[in-house]
Amino acid sequence: MINQFWNRRLLLAALLAASSGLAVTAQGQDKPPVRIGVILPLSGAGTFEGQQGLEGLETAAAMINAKGGIIGGRKIELISYDDKSSPEEGVSAARRAIEQDKVDAIVANMFSPVALAMKEVTRGKILHMVLAPQHPNVTKEGHKWLFRINETTVMRVQNFSKFICANMKLKSAALFAINDDFGRADAGNFEKAFKDCGIDVKGVEYFQKTDTDFTVQVSKLRSLNPDGIYVAASATSQGATIYRQLRQLGFRGTIIASGGNMNPKLVELSGPAIENVYSLSPYVEDVENPLAAQWRTEYGKKYKNQTSFVAALSAAGLEVVADGMNKAGSSTDYDKISEEIRKGKWDTVLGPVTFDEIGQGFIASYIVQVKGGKIVTHARAN
Numbered sequence: 001m002i003n004q005f006w007n008r009r010l011l012l013a014a015l016l017a018a019s020s021g022l023a024v025t026a027q028g029q030d031k032p033p034v035r036i037g038v039i040l041p042l043s044g045a046g047t048f049e050g051q052q053g054l055e056g057l058e059t060a061a062a063m064i065n066a067k068g069g070i071i072g073g074r075k076i077e078l079i080s081y082d083d084k085s086s087p088e089e090g091v092s093a094a095r096r097a098i099e100q101d102k103v104d105a106i107v108a109n110m111f112s113p114v115a116l117a118m119k120e121v122t123r124g125k126i127l128h129m130v131l132a133p134q135h136p137n138v139t140k141e142g143h144k145w146l147f148r149i150n151e152t153t154v155m156r157v158q159n160f161s162k163f164i165c166a167n168m169k170l171k172s173a174a175l176f177a178i179n180d181d182f183g184r185a186d187a188g189n190f191e192k193a194f195k196d197c198g199i200d201v202k203g204v205e206y207f208q209k210t211d212t213d214f215t216v217q218v219s220k221l222r223s224l225n226p227d228g229i230y231v232a233a234s235a236t237s238q239g240a241t242i243y244r245q246l247r248q249l250g251f252r253g254t255i256i257a258s259g260g261n262m263n264p265k266l267v268e269l270s271g272p273a274i275e276n277v278y279s280l281s282p283y284v285e286d287v288e289n290p291l292a293a294q295w296r297t298e299y300g301k302k303y304k305n306q307t308s309f310v311a312a313l314s315a316a317g318l319e320v321v322a323d324g325m326n327k328a329g330s331s332t333d334y335d336k337i338s339e340e341i342r343k344g345k346w347d348t349v350l351g352p353v354t355f356d357e358i359g360q361g362f363i364a365s366y367i368v369q370v371k372g373g374k375i376v377t378h379a380r381a382n
Contacts, residue, residue, distance in 0.1 A: 033077035037097030039108035056311030087117035156259035165197035177232035228254035240269035263308035316348035
């Protein structure tokens, strides 16, 4: 009888424990993930930038989830789409993410033409964090739920041109830019800045996003005999070819890379041609930032690539969205999330980030230079 009594007690305890475990499991399952649509160029000319961005995002998401997620334990789930560096593909991906996959927010864009087209799809429908594009109209003509983590071309030219004018001692320059919204804006801004500080602008040449050979344009620029050539290239593969061809065709003057386009893969692909080239970057590894150090460690465990500004911009964009949602207590109350993002100061892998009323981000930027095949920080630019 005693054994039967204790057997019943043990059975009851086991049943209670099992039901309790099921309840905990069910409770955990009741918390759906926060679904983030990630729209990047994962094929075509911008593949490297898109892949680096995705790796940065995946690392940041894993770190957030390891700390318990957001909004009371909800995990971040990334759903990726390939925009192929095409505005049409980006628009199609955004519609699919919003209408079919019902994502909670979109974190996207490496190139300005895609962002400029996509923001018209996300307007009034979803929170949209823009990552790398620099064209001013992305935020100037954006919408109340749109934010950009990167600086604009105007902000970049203000920071970078001061250094160029004061330190490079150029009497003349030429510009070589991609023929899209970003490239035309960047070339126009720098042409004015150079003229304002007394640098004679001898000419401007453009290339297309599908070009793989730049011999004709480079030959024209070299024939102008400028002291320096400013190159505005968005895609790493194109930039590397341009730097190599500039040196191969005999240009021995100063080469300047547009802000935000210096990364380890570019240095690797360019070889000696990129030695001593200056640029401007929002992300450097030799500035103390514990969050960035942890992110680099986790990134290194998962991927073979070195971290870059593209990966860091992407990680920072996701960090702000996740923290904004957490503060708002919701993944879809976009008015409240946007209010929190605008009024906050966010700790990210880029350091502190703030936003203004139109959703434009403010981040630190640094003058960098390639020395001995490495990207080294020369000075802070702002």
